[in-house]
Amino acid sequence: xxxxxxxxxxxxxxxxxxxxxxxxxxxxxxxxxxxxxxxxxxxxxxxxxxxxxxxxxxxxxxxxxxxxxxxxxxxxxxxxxxxxxxxxxxxxxxxxxxxxxxxxxxxxxxxxxxxxxxxxxxxxxxxxxxxxxxxxxxxxxxxxxxxxxxxxxxxxxxxxxxxxxxxxxxxxxxxxxxxxxxxxxxxxxxxxxxxxxxxxxxxxxxxxxxxxxxxxxxxxxxxxxxxxxxxxxxxxxxxxxxxxxxxxxxxxxxxxxxxxxxxxxxxxxxxxxxxxxxxxxxxxxxxxxxxxxxxxxxxxxxxxxxxxxxxxxxxxxxxxxx
Amino acid sequence: xxxxxxxxxxxxxxxxxxxxxxxxxxxxxxxxxxxxxxxxxxxxxxxxxxxxxxxxxxxxxxxxxxxxxxxxxxxxxxxxxxxxxxxxxxxxxxxxxxxxxxxxxxxxxxxxxxxxxxxxxxxxxxxxxxxxxxxxxxxxxxxxxxxxxxxxxxxxxxxxxxxxxxxxxxxxxxxxxxxxxxxxxxxxxxxxxxxxxxxxxxxxxxxxxxxxxxxxxxxxxxxxxxxxxxxxxxxxxxxxxxxxxxxxxxxxxxxxxxxxxxxxxxxxxxxxxxxxxxxxxxxxxxxxxxxxxxxxxxxxxxxxxxxxxxxxxxxxxxxxxxxxxxxxxxxxxxxxxxx
Numbered sequence: 001x002x003x004x005x006x007x008x009x010x011x012x013x014x015x016x017x018x019x020x021x022x023x024x025x026x027x028x029x030x031x032x033x034x035x036x037x038x039x040x041x042x043x044x045x046x047x048x049x050x051x052x053x054x055x056x057x058x059x060x061x062x063x064x065x066x067x068x069x070x071x072x073x074x075x076x077x078x079x080x081x082x083x084x085x086x087x088x089x090x091x092x093x094x095x096x097x098x099x100x101x102x103x104x105x106x107x108x109x110x111x112x113x114x115x116x117x118x119x120x121x122x123x124x125x126x127x128x129x130x131x132x133x134x135x136x137x138x139x140x141x142x143x144x145x146x147x148x149x150x151x152x153x154x155x156x157x158x159x160x161x162x163x164x165x166x167x168x169x170x171x172x173x174x175x176x177x178x179x180x181x182x183x184x185x186x187x188x189x190x191x192x193x194x195x196x197x198x199x200x201x202x203x204x205x206x207x208x209x210x211x212x213x214x215x216x217x218x219x220x221x222x223x224x225x226x227x228x229x230x231x232x233x234x235x236x237x238x239x240x241x242x243x244x245x246x247x248x249x250x251x252x253x254x255x256x257x258x259x260x261x262x263x264x265x266x267x268x269x270x271x272x273x274x275x276x277x278x279x280x281x282x283x284x285x286x287x288x289x290x291x292x293x294x295x296x297x298x299x300x301x302x303x304x305x306x307x308x309x310x311x312x313x314x315x316x317x318x319x320x321x322x
Numbered sequence: 323x324x325x326x327x328x329x330x331x332x333x334x335x336x337x338x339x340x341x342x343x344x345x346x347x348x349x350x351x352x353x354x355x356x357x358x359x360x361x362x363x364x365x366x367x368x369x370x371x372x373x374x375x376x377x378x379x380x381x382x383x384x385x386x387x388x389x390x391x392x393x394x395x396x397x398x399x400x401x402x403x404x405x406x407x408x409x410x411x412x413x414x415x416x417x418x419x420x421x422x423x424x425x426x427x428x429x430x431x432x433x434x435x436x437x438x439x440x441x442x443x444x445x446x447x448x449x450x451x452x453x454x455x456x457x458x459x460x461x462x463x464x465x466x467x468x469x470x471x472x473x474x475x476x477x478x479x480x481x482x483x484x485x486x487x488x489x490x491x492x493x494x495x496x497x498x499x500x501x502x503x504x505x506x507x508x509x510x511x512x513x514x515x516x517x518x519x520x521x522x523x524x525x526x527x528x529x530x531x532x533x534x535x536x537x538x539x540x541x542x543x544x545x546x547x548x549x550x551x552x553x554x555x556x557x558x559x560x561x562x563x564x565x566x567x568x569x570x571x572x573x574x575x576x577x578x579x580x581x582x583x584x585x586x587x588x589x590x591x592x593x594x595x596x597x598x599x600x601x602x603x604x605x606x607x608x609x610x611x612x613x614x615x616x617x618x619x620x621x622x623x624x625x626x627x628x629x630x631x632x633x634x635x636x637x638x639x640x641x642x643x644x645x646x647x648x649x650x651x652x653x654x655x656x657x658x659x660x661x
Contacts, residue, residue, distance in 0.1 A: 057524035057525065057526065058524055156612045157381075157612075158612055159612075186380035186381055186551065186612075186613075187380070187551070187553070187592060187595050187596055188380060188591060188592060188595045188608065188609040188612075189380075189612055190595070191595035191596075191597075191606040191607070191608040191609070192608045192610070194597070194606055195605050195606055195608055198604075198605065199605075213524070213525070215525075215599065216596065216597040216598065216599050217597055219597060219598075219599060219602060220597035220598075220602060220603075220606065239602075243599070253526055254525065254526065257525050257526045257528070257529035258525050258554070258599065259525075259528075259529075259532075259552065259553075259554025259555050259557060259558045260554060260557070260558070260599055261553050261554050261557045261581055261593070261596060262598065262599070262600060264557040264558040264577075272478075272530065274494050274496055274497075274526075274527060275524070
């Protein structure tokens with residue numbers, strides 16, 4: 001495997017949403033325009049054949065990153081570049097969504113859902129070849145070839161997510177952006193989908209950009225992890241390092257609060273506080289109001305993501321000092 | 323805090339009056355045009371005062387229906403077909419709607435998944451609390467306001483005096499869930515049904531809420547039925563756990579035993595399917611297939627089509643819940659084999 005070829009390069013990307021009240025309300029009530037900086041100045045590189053995960057709590061901007069990468073949103077600032085794929089063209093990207101109940105058209109047969117990208121992108125010459133390809137895809141994801149004639153409602157949640165994966169694979173992508181692909185599924189079904197995704201990665205050499213809030217799933221799937229807090233990456237590290245030696249206080253908090261089945265921590269004092277609203281982020285480091293080791297500098301200067309111990313990058317003044 | 327484990331089987335002579343909740347052989351049916359669907363069948367569970375019982379299972383296992391049946395909140399045409407429910411020693415499953423309304427809130431409280439829909443957006447949090455307190459006691463307004471303040475303080479809401487005058491939309495998700503918990507506690511119930519209380523919350527907030535539930539349980543002696551699909555939450559919060567599959571309790575016992583040494587093949591499979599936080603495996607062990615739908619339950623043990631140990635007996639007869647070491651399991655493997 002050529003591990004050092006970048007499949008995706010995100011450089012200094014920001015996304016600002018205009019969430020102002022309607023024009024007339026602003027004029028009458030004299031309200032100012034309102035902006036949310038959903039993602040600010042994030043950079044990362046995903047190497048070919050690896051799985052890069054972004055974790056964080058709701059509202060931290062991880063799904064926005066997924067949508068920026070797939071082009072569903074335009075960037076406000078920064079560049080997203082794709083590496084060279086097969087035949088020298090830029091690599092193809094596809095996306096798998098969280099909710100398999102709303103991401104499949106209920107009026108279409110499964111075969112048509114999967115065939116749509118093939119027909120649209122003219123990847124096969126004849127209808128016969130398209131049908132064969134659909135059958136092949138269904139079998140790849142562990143469904144039967146005759147399931148092509150059924151409708152989405154005839155399938156369970158896990159099977160529908162398999163259909164979503166088959167549809168994503170239909171356009172022969174090399175990079176799959178997966179936005180919480182298993183969070184709507186039960187654990188026994190989640191294991192099936194995660195195993196399938198790992199198998200596909202090995203067989204087809206896929207690269208994953210994996211978005212999740214579930215740290216145990218992320219640990220299972222990924223090679224590299226970025227932890228996001230309020231629109232910024234606060235720590236980025238190889239998976240083993242992040243789980244064994246987290247450096248940013250927020251990564252430590254996340255790892256300390258996730259329920260652990262093997263060593264339940266019943267007596268741990270729970271850290272108080274909640275993520276601030278992205279509408280009015282605190283000055284300096286966004287985490288400082290909750291941070292146990294916050295210094296004066298933290299409420300004034302925004303820390304930069306800098307090289308820290310090992311292969312990690314951490315955005316924290318306290319870590320940078322040591 | 324630790325309460326003697328109470329056997330979940332029906333053939334015990336535990337004093338019902340001492341229990342926060344005693345459910346015996348409960349079955350819930352939904353009559354439909356295409357025949358009667360049995361949502362839960364022969365479910366028994368006990369909760370002692372000051373104990374948290376985790377009810378865990380995948381979607382469709384019947385865990386929420388069990389909670390709703392106890393609260394008397396089954397939606398028509400659903401009805402209790404068999405069994406009995408005692409809350410604090412009083413039988414509640416045969417009460418009329420009017421009698422139930424009096425008990426709900428006073429004897430048993432409820433916490434649901436989404437705190438925003440559980441609160442009325444048009445009234446301040448203080449008004450909702452005071453109303454609930456006065457409904458269930460003969461307190462005067464002033465007294466009730468003091469009690470509301472004390473409740474908000476006990477669930478860890480900072481600056482409760484100001485918060486009382488605010489509306490639900492001014493609270494964050496975690497704070498709203500704290501208000502819902504305060505409402506459930508308002509009349510000093512013996513039992514709280516908490517149906518996925520942390521599912522809508524982020525992990526760091528989830529930890530705060532589960533710690534709060536534990537604290538309240540220890541301090542007030544209320545019994546809590548914690549319904550969730552998250553084994554991690556159960557491991558860190560509950561004293562005992564009931565694992566449900568396809569409408570039945572398949573295993574129950576002390577949390578540590580069920581998690582570390584499960585007896586039922588379903589529990590084993592479920593535990594193995596959860597990705598570990600500590601080591602990484604190439605492939606997760608998976609249970610193939612999915613839970614049967616209500617209208618297509620297999621005969622005998624519902625788990626047998628997915629079970630690696632299934633034998634001929636499993637498809638014929640349903641195994642009862644019987645004691646195995648420290649836990650109770652409903653599987654023929656431990657009851658004379660599957661042949």
